[in-house]
Amino acid sequence: MDEDAISRAITALRSGRLVGLPTETVYGLACDATNALAVASVFAAKGRPRFNPLISHVADLRAAQAEGVFCALARRLAEAFWPGPLTLVVPRAVGGSVCDLACAGLPTVALRVPAHPLAQALLQGFGQPVAAPSANVSGRPSPTAADHVRAEMGDRVAVVLDGGPCVVGVESAVVAVRDGQATLLRLGGLSRQAIEAVSGSLLAPDATDRAAPASPGMILRHYAPSAPVRLHAERAKPGEVLIGFGAMDCTLNLSRTADLAEAAASLFAHLRAADALSPTAIAVARVPDTGLGEAINDRLRRAAEGSQETP
Ligand code: TXA
Numbered sequence: 001m002d003e004d005a006i007s008r009a010i011t012a013l014r015s016g017r018l019v020g021l022p023t024e025t026v027y028g029l030a031c032d033a034t035n036a037l038a039v040a041s042v043f044a045a046k047g048r049p050r051f052n053p054l055i056s057h058v059a060d061l062r063a064a065q066a067e068g069v070f071c072a073l074a075r076r077l078a079e080a081f082w083p084g085p086l087t088l089v090v091p092r093a094v095g096g097s098v099c100d101l102a103c104a105g106l107p108t109v110a111l112r113v114p115a116h117p118l119a120q121a122l123l124q125g126f127g128q129p130v131a132a133p134s135a136n137v138s139g140r141p142s143p144t145a146a147d148h149v150r151a152e153m154g155d156r157v158a159v160v161l162d163g164g165p166c167v168v169g170v171e172s173a174v175v176a177v178r179d180g181q182a183t184l185l186r187l188g189g190l191s192r193q194a195i196e197a198v199s200g201s202l203l204a205p206d207a208t209d210r211a212a213p214a215s216p217g218m219i220l221r222h223y224a225p226s227a228p229v230r231l232h233a234e235r236a237k238p239g240e241v242l243i244g245f246g247a248m249d250c251t252l253n254l255s256r257t258a259d260l261a262e263a264a265a266s267l268f269a270h271l272r273a274a275d276a277l278s279p280t281a282i283a284v285a286r287v288p289d290t291g292l293g294e295a296i297n298d299r300l301r302r303a304a305e306g307s308q309e310t311p
């Protein structure tokens, strides 16, 4: 194993940079899951039009239990299939360190323990959860070799760990566990039958449940503030809390220097903080629709739409 490459990768993660991470399923575009700015740069590098929640990778079940709440069923699934191509979506643990942006503001966290020896070495050495979607530009096939990652990402990754071709080659199966019931959210490198042998019959995602994804990456509703959201605001009306962007007079600011990565990193936390003030509405300043701004605006539109549906 290339110890030198692993220690360079750990240094890169610690400084908020991105690493090409071999796993048994596909190569991931990895960052420190506790660093919202680093997570924002993953979305930017992938050119994702919106913030989907990412999988946080950890070394073992014990590390996973620091981030998520495992009921008996979740623990059985983890013990049966970890390390391996299964991702479990569970409620976030109090005191968990995965940032809000990696969870897209949801009350749940997606966790996986990969089996690849290089991924294991990195996670053990780094000692923190690592967020990693597949290392392709959005809309392109997932990379299954180190060269694919270099071709897709160029110098957006600081280090690409070369772990050879991926043995599974498709993404992990994603299973949400809630109230002792397992729901298959994404088919992947573990068959439905293999999972059901442990979990009993899996529920299909409920198309009417707007908080659960109907298909991979299709989260219709992320964290929805309970206050209504007013977009493109220039100033706060009485009773409103204004979330600003760039130099302006406001209660909270996504980024005083109008930096879109900083804005992405603070978005969910600011919505939450604004909501906690129980305003008549959360007013949000206009954010440019370029680069990460597109994802920020997608999220803000969803938050605003959701609020109109609430009486
Ligand atoms: O094999 C894999 O899973 C690869 C390797 C790198 O580990 N990773 C991967 O990550 O495919 P990503 O971010 O592309 O896929 C995450 C999937 C999406 O379908 C997302 O919607 C779902 O997991 N997901 C993540 N967090 C979730 C949550 N809290 N609730 C529901 N679905 C979630």
Ligand code: MG
Binding pocket: 133, 134, 142
């Ligand atoms: Mg992907």
